[in-house]
Amino acid sequence: MLNLAVILRESATARPHTPAIMYDGGTISYQDLDLLSDAVAAALTSRGIRPGDRVALHLPNIPQFPIAYFGILKAGAVVVPLNVLLRAPEIGYQLADSQARLLITWGGALEEAAKGAAEAGLTDIYTVGPADTTPAQPFTELTAPVGERWPLADRDGGDVAAIVYTSGTTGRPKGAELTNLQLYLNADIPGRLFDLRPDDVVITALPLFHVFGMSSTMNVAVRFGAAMSLIPRFTPHAVLSAVTRDRATIFDGVPTMFTALLAHPHDDRYDTSSLRVCISGGDAIPAHVLDAFEKRFGVPILEGYGMTETAATITFNVSPQDRRAYSVGRPVWGVQVQIWDPDGRRLPAGREHVGEIVTRGYHTMRGYHGKPQATAEAFQGGWFHTGDLGCFDEDGYLFVVDRKKELIIRGGYNVYPREVEEVLHRHPGVLMAAVVGVPDDRLGEEVKAFVVPRPGPAPDRAEIIGYCRDRLAAYKYPRLLEFRDSLPLSGAGKVLKKELS
Known part of the structure; x- marks a missing residue:
């Protein structure tokens, strides 16, 4: 048995009174996060949600996201995170494709969510915030205390814990089926390699509906009992203010965030001296941006590489002492990576040998939901084909050159x-x-x-x-x-x- 929600239960047992969530409204301890998600699990179960059922989660980075996320997992259901920027037809497609039975959405996106749910024939909707435009029920109905710890539903490591939709660069997005074991190991192993500490405070500006924020930030933080400082919408001011307020030690971001932070005036309102490291992923960070950021803020940026289908880590520069600037690091434990030419032959190390990056290991998805042909194509030859072009140097550091399709x-x-x-x-x-x-x-x-x-x-x-x-x-x-x-x-x-x- 392996239910991914065990990472919360263990941290709540070990550090019940330490902060799990920091936000503008205060803090939520690990004990309270555990109890609130227990309530969600009990409420979903009472409403007929059974292990394996899909529940869509359509929220920004607010406390209700992790509360609902772990509640869904505790009930044995599958989380389907949806981008809050989606329009109604896109929401409707993902709800229908995933066969979601219930939707938890946000007042700020309720109008589009309700239209999308109607297109998908889904009527069971709960909302965080005002619900004036639809008969949606308040999310608070799912958080009534249950009085005792809710038992985690029996799930196998190979069972799907989340279906996360790709960005859809070609055609419609596909739902990557991420398993309990895959997500657990993708929280445990990178966190150990990176030496995440219980007293760390992680700026959580990456959207939790995206695999980088969900797996590499939230799940890793919860697995090791660190605090998440939630940023509902990224702006440089919001991040710098949260670093100052919460004495944050880690900032996870994508290159556009680092660029925006560099362009923002850094004055006496902000104290970023608590930061010990930054992590960049999601795309290759320009060398000039990396150099300028490290010089201005005095904090190293460790670059990694992953994707939705690998939830997310494939390679990583694990420390400032063991990194190669401008590379995305070396494969993490249990992960194999090779460079193949168009005929499927492995290329040797060397910056001149550019080919497609392929990978295999515990970190890869079970498949694309309901799309066996697309799954077979992605795993040709027994390796997952990333669609990215790259090369290794002689020391085993990976350099991502570009997207194959670009x-x-x-x-x-x-x-x-x-x-x-x-x-x-x-x-x-x-x-x-x-x-x-x-x-x-x-x-x-x-x-x-x-x-x-x-x-x-x-x-x-x-x-x-x-x-x-x-x-x-x-x-x-x-x-x-x-x-x-x-x-x-x-x-x-x-x-x-x-x-x-």
Whole structure:
């Protein structure tokens, strides 16, 4: 038997009165988090939810998310986290595809959630906050005290604990089935390697509905009894204020968050001296951003690599002493990683040997929910195919070059967008940049850059293109450049390149 909720029960037993959650409204201890989630488990069970049933969780980073999350698990049900930025048709699709029986949503997203639930034929809705627009019931009905500890439902390690939907870069999102054992080990092993401590306070700005925030932040923190400082919506001010208020020691983020923090005025309102380390994942962090952040804040950034289907850690730089800057680290314990050429042959180590990153081990999903053909394609040859391109150096550190699907082929030459973006990020007038391939009648594809300028005098388009031309091979530099006020971001803070053209 292995029910993932055991990580909360064990920490509540060992450290009942230590903070589990810190937020604007105060703190919640591990004992109280355990009791509140017990109440949710009891309420769901009384409403007919049985082990294996799916319950959708559509909340931002507020205390009710971990309360409901662990309550769902304790009842033996499967958590289906939904992005709070989704529109009704997207919500309806994921509810129907997962066959969710109950939805816990948030007042700020209730209108879209209710429309999506109606499309999926789901009527059992509970909401955190006002429920004026639908007959949704208040979430407080699920938190009535039960008086005694709720027994964890019997679950096997191979049973699904969560169905997390991919970002859907091609076609509709697929639901990755993440098991109890997979999620437990992905909390336990990275936490041990990273030496997470019970007195750590982790800034939890990464959305908990995303696998990075759910698995690598929340589950890891709970497994080791650390505190989560919840940030409902990322802004630099919110993060820096929470670090100051809660004396946070760890910040988990994606590259766009580090970029935004760098651009924000750092004045006497903020005291970040408590931070001991930052962790970056979700996308490759530009070298310039990493260097500038470490210099300004005096805190090392440890970069890792993972994805929804691996929940999430594949490789990691486990400490400031044992890291290789600009790499995503080495495979964690129990995880195998290789680089394959297009014919499925393993490539040797060496920065010149770029191929697809494939992996296998305890960390991979059971499969895509209801999609056996997509699952078989993803696991060709017995290894999970990430769709990312990378290489190993001679010491076994992995470098992610780019997404396989984002590779630009210009006149028969391969152009890796990340390489071009690295150059753009070094330009003093560029705050953010994204590079994509656009159709070209003569060359097949042309390189196009989208740039968010830094505040101040407007940069010159020709000058930025010339800057790239001086630093990149002739076939790599962007001939097309478009200025934007902002770049489209996912709920997890990743640039949505499919919306750029």
